[in-house]
Amino acid sequence: MGKSIVVTGKGGSGKTVLSALIVKALMERVSGTILAVDADPNCNLDRALGVAVEQTVGSIREDMIDEITSLPGGMTKAEYLAYRTRECLVETDRFDLIAMGRPEGPGCYCYANSILRQVVDKLAKEYDYVVIDCEAGLEHLSRRTAGRPDYLVVVVDPSVRSAETARRVVELTGSLGTPVGQTLIVANRCRDGLSPAVRKVLQEGNLQVAAEVPEDENVRALDDAGESLLKVPQDSPAYRAVRQILQQAGIAEAG
Ligand SMILES: Nc1ncnc2c1ncn2[C@@H]1O[C@H](COP(=O)(O)OP(=O)(O)OP(=O)(O)O)[C@@H](O)[C@H]1O
Ligand SMILES: [Mg+2]
Numbered sequence: 001m002g003k004s005i006v007v008t009g010k011g012g013s014g015k016t017v018l019s020a021l022i023v024k025a026l027m028e029r030v031s032g033t034i035l036a037v038d039a040d041p042n043c044n045l046d047r048a049l050g051v052a053v054e055q056t057v058g059s060i061r062e063d064m065i066d067e068i069t070s071l072p073g074g075m076t077k078a079e080y081l082a083y084r085t086r087e088c089l090v091e092t093d094r095f096d097l098i099a100m101g102r103p104e105g106p107g108c109y110c111y112a113n114s115i116l117r118q119v120v121d122k123l124a125k126e127y128d129y130v131v132i133d134c135e136a137g138l139e140h141l142s143r144r145t146a147g148r149p150d151y152l153v154v155v156v157d158p159s160v161r162s163a164e165t166a167r168r169v170v171e172l173t174g175s176l177g178t179p180v181g182q183t184l185i186v187a188n189r190c191r192d193g194l195s196p197a198v199r200k201v202l203q204e205g206n207l208q209v210a211a212e213v214p215e216d217e218n219v220r221a222l223d224d225a226g227e228s229l230l231k232v233p234q235d236s237p238a239y240r241a242v243r244q245i246l247q248q249a250g251i252a253e254a255g
Contacts, residue, residue, distance in 0.1 A: 002128040009155030010165035011136030014188035019133035020048035020229040021242040029252035032128025034095040040135040043099040050228025056101025060084045150181035167205035184210040213241040
């Protein structure tokens, strides 16, 4: 069973950027296999990683309702879902990507949801590293769709609201008894550190900032142009900071 790194935080705080840079750092610093999971219904981790997702796990659920009466080759529903889920994998030399898509349609998908959840969990176990880009908010954590993170990266941008979201995320993981290996509060888009107001909110929640990722012109330019963030230069400040975070957390070697 590999290490899971779950990236969460307020909308627009930089979850997708940091997820992509974490995948890049893992690609370069570790030798194990890597699975990136886009758990945001508005999938955009694929673009950030320079690949295109054609089918999401969510779309299988929709299809299944129509196809369920005529499963191919006498397959059980569970076998069929596992087979279809694997078709959603985008494979590259160094990492694979799977996108969860929309969690639910208007009908009742409880059965399919729970099977799909198990299939994705099982798939994730086949990799050494799993990086999950969550949707904004607490949905994945409260429904435990993000599983049990070894590393919970809580992204805070320089706004008070983002710090408040971080507090709620940490409180929620505590109250759910969701066992988290290490929680890493990462301040993103920092120019001159965090403001006193933001620091106060974090302190009140007993949250220590583990690392600061600076505002990075290269990241912004690539992202604005819809280009892969894997193209960020080695010495780009945000990427250096992400490598440092992985090193500090004991996930990857320095460099
Ligand atoms: N360190 C950084 N330097 C420069 N720009 C950044 C940085 N981090 C994030 N951005 C920019 O901020 C915007 C939001 O980032 P991103 O899409 O990663 O946020 P998100 O938390 O995934 O948003 P959402 O909640 O919508 O999924 C993007 O335009 C991105 O390019
Ligand atoms: Mg995002």
